[in-house]
Amino acid sequence: MNVGVIGAGWAGLSAAIALHDAGHDVSLYEAGPLAGGRARRVPGSGNAALDNGQHIMLGAYQHTLQLMQRLHREPDRLLLRFGLKLQAASGDFELRCRALPSPWHAVAAVALAKGWHTSEKAALIKAMARLRLRGWKVTPDRPLAQWLDEQHQPAGVVKRFWEPLCLAALNTPLVQASTLMMARVLKDSLDAGRNASDVLIPRTDLSDLWPDHLPAGITLHRHSPIQRIDAASNGYTLNEKHWHDALVVAVPPPNARRLLADLPARPGTERLMQHLEAFSPVAIATLNLMLDEPWTTLSEPMLMLDDQAAPGQLGQWLFNHAVISNARERHPLISIVLSNCLSSALTDRDAASRLIIEQVRRQTSQFGPMPDIAQQLLIIEKRATFAATPGLTRPDNNTPWPGLVLAGDWTNTGYPAVLEGAVMSGQAAARCIG
Numbered sequence: 001m002n003v004g005v006i007g008a009g010w011a012g013l014s015a016a017i018a019l020h021d022a023g024h025d026v027s028l029y030e031a032g033p034l035a036g037g038r039a040r041r042v043p044g045s046g047n048a049a050l051d052n053g054q055h056i057m058l059g060a061y062q063h064t065l066q067l068m069q070r071l072h073r074e075p076d077r078l079l080l081r082f083g084l085k086l087q088a089a090s091g092d093f094e095l096r097c098r099a100l101p102s103p104w105h106a107v108a109a110v111a112l113a114k115g116w117h118t119s120e121k122a123a124l125i126k127a128m129a130r131l132r133l134r135g136w137k138v139t140p141d142r143p144l145a146q147w148l149d150e151q152h153q154p155a156g157v158v159k160r161f162w163e164p165l166c167l168a169a170l171n172t173p174l175v176q177a178s179t180l181m182m183a184r185v186l187k188d189s190l191d192a193g194r195n196a197s198d199v200l201i202p203r204t205d206l207s208d209l210w211p212d213h214l215p216a217g218i219t220l221h222r223h224s225p226i227q228r229i230d231a232a233s234n235g236y237t238l239n240e241k242h243w244h245d246a247l248v249v250a251v252p253p254p255n256a257r258r259l260l261a262d263l264p265a266r267p268g269t270e271r272l273m274q275h276l277e278a279f280s281p282v283a284i285a286t287l288n289l290m291l292d293e294p295w296t297t298l299s300e301p302m303l304m305l306d307d308q309a310a311p312g313q314l315g316q317w318l319f320n321h322a323v324i325s326n327a328r329e330r331h332p333l334i335s336i337v338l339s340n341c342l343s344s345a346l347t348d349r350d351a352a353s354r355l356i357i358e359q360v361r362r363q364t365s366q367f368g369p370m371p372d373i374a375q376q377l378l379i380i381e382k383r384a385t386f387a388a389t390p391g392l393t394r395p396d397n398n399t400p401w402p403g404l405v406l407a408g409d410w411t412n413t414g415y416p417a418v419l420e421g422a423v424m425s426g427q428a429a430a431r432c433i434g
Contacts, residue, residue, distance in 0.1 A: 003433060004029065004236070004244035006226045006259070009037020010419055011407040012250030013211055014067060014426030016218050019248075019433065021070075026218045029238065031225035034207055035214070038384055039419060041207035047329045049205040053286045053381050054319050054335040056168075056302070059198035060188045061420040063427060073210045079200040080301060080324050084109070084189075086164065089303040089318060089363040093160050097197055103132065106190045106197065120154045124161060127151040128186070136187035138179040141390040145174040164304055167316060167339040170388040170416040171282050178390045181416050201301060201319065203326045229259050229404075236404065246403035248429045252383060253279040253410055266400035275395045279410055284384035285338040285346060287315070287356050290375040294322035294331040297368040305336070305363055313359035314338045314345060314352065332374070336360060341380070349378050385417035386410050397429045405429045 001024045005016045008030035016028045034040050042050045057064060057079070065075050075081075083105075086095040093115035098108040106128070110121050130151070131138075138147060144166055148158055163174055169185045170177045189197045202209050214220060230237045235245045249256050257276040260269075301323040305315040321333040336356055338346075346352045353376060361370055386392075394412040397405045407429035408422065415421035 001025070001245045001433070002235075002243075003027075003246045003248065004238060004242060005248040005250060005407075006238070007031075007037065007250035007255075007407075008035035008211070008220065009250060009408070010039055010211070010422035011409060011411075011426040011429070012037070012248065013214065014063075014423040015248045015250060015407045015429045016426075017067065017070070017215060018427045018430035020215050020218050022430065022434070024433075027242065027244070028214075028218055028220045029224045029226050029242075030220065030222050033222055034211075035220065035222075036207050036211040037422075038381055039206045040211065041205040042379065048290060048333055049208070049327070049330070050288050050333075050377065050379070051202075051206045051286075052379055053284055053384060054317070054337050055202065055206060055419060057200040057202075057419055058189050058196065059200060060192055060196035061200070061423075063423045064420050067423055068210050071210050071213045071215075073213060075200075077326070078203055078209055080203050081198050081200050082301070084197040084199055085302075086160070087300060087303055088115070088160070089305050089360075089367075091366045093304075095161065097194070100194065102194045102196070103191050105194045115160065116156060120157050123152060123154055124157045127153060128190075131183055131186070132191060136183045136191070138183055141178055141180040143175055143390060144177040144179045144182055147179040148174065159308075160304075164316065169418065171284060171339050171385040172388045172416075173340060176387060176389050178388050178392065178416075180390070181388045181414075184414050185416065185418075199302065201324050203324055205330075226259065228262055231263050231401065246405075246433050248405055248407050248426075248433070249399075250407035250426065250429070252281075252408065253277075253386070256406060256408075260399070260401075263401055263404075268400040272395055272399060275393050278392060280387040280389075281383040282385050282387050283341050283380055283382045285314075285341045285378060285380045287336040287338070287353055288377045288379065289334050289336070289357070289373050291332040291334065291371040292374050293371045295320055295334060295367075295371055296322060298364060298370075299323060299367075303364070305359060307338075307359075309359065309363065312345075312352070312355035314341065315356045315359050318360060318364070332371070334360075334370075346378070346380060353378050388416040397425065397432045403433065405432045 084097040095113040315336040317337040319335040409417040413421040
């Protein structure tokens with residue numbers, strides 16, 4: 001079968017590989033110059049090969065890890081792996097999973113956490129135990145802030161545990177985030193074996209991690225935006241010139257809706273269009289600082305920053321590539337992540353960057369002075385994820401049109417907008433085609 005895949009993000013790429021492995025002829029259409037979608041190398045970023053955003057994965061991401069192995073991209077070499085560790089840059093808090101069977105590795109992490117009173121630890125352990133006893137289900141779904149209030153979670157636990165994890169996993173504030181989606185993340189990371197909660201950070205740029213290494217039989221058309229899909233009696237035509245037996249549409253919801261609007265209406269079309277309209281994009285910003293020299297006195301790969309310490313201090317996570325990367329040219333790089341960032345706070349990029357740099361210097365003082373900054377680049381991915389809110393109805397892979405399926409982290413994977421969800425969705429779309 002001749003299959004076209006529209007969009008070369010992680011969902012489209014994983015669909016293309018699965019279809020290729022099933023024996024189909026696959027053509028992949030990407031509007032930009034690089035594959036990878038919202039997890040890719042920034043074109044022209046120089047020797048350091050900056051990414052459009054700092055990403056992490058978890059040991060639970062088995063579909064992604066298996067895909068890397070399929071492409072002979074060695075996860076043990078290309079990913080820095082360590083046990084889950086939440087450490088405040090200021091040094092006043094640390095939670096670290098222990099070398100115990102699941103779920104005791106997580107229980108011990110809380111019980112031995114630095115910076116919480118005994119009552120705070122007990123409250124978190126009790127809430128997690130209740131959630132586990134209920135099969136990690138929350139019915140009805142509701143905002144995480146409401147559920148945390150029902151569970152009598154102390155303010156210190158919310159600030160140091162729930163809020164950082166919610167922003168990192170769902171990119172949605174507590175008052176809006178789906179408790180059910182958060183519970184799914186916790187189930188698959190903390191209750192699926194000790195290694196499932198491991199943190200995996202790419203040691204190379206995101207494009208080199210695996211998107212640049214497609215099987216030879218897949219035809220990738222770069223700089224090839226698809227503007228129109230037309231249905232034929234025996235397939236579909238793209239831009240009135242590329243014909244395919246079947247299609248995978250692996251683009252963001254607004255783009256998918258625009259493309260599908262040209263097709264003849266069928267039962268279920270209106271419902272699908274309504275679902276595609278329901279997504280709200282959420283931005284993530286990353287401030288990349290290329291230092292004069294590697295920050296060797298900061299020995300941690302990842303630290304939590306306090307984004308509530310003072311106005312304008314927006315950084316939430318700090319990544320030190322001197323510890324992470326296996327590429328020497330990336331060693332002087334540090335990246336500061338601003339999840340769920342509001343564009344209004346970053347209107348003046350220079351001023352925002354100055355405040356974030358001041359925040360980093362102040363909160364990391366225990367590690368010694370940060371080396372001087374040689375270059376800096378603030379990257380804002382305006383549609384990095386979707387708001388993971390309660391009651392959000394996400395479409396399945398199948399559509400009302402035969403042989404046309406959807407793929408994307410926004411489809412009904414059960415996960416929020418994470419890389420593993422994108423890979424899972426692409427592989428599920430390929431199975432729908434057969």
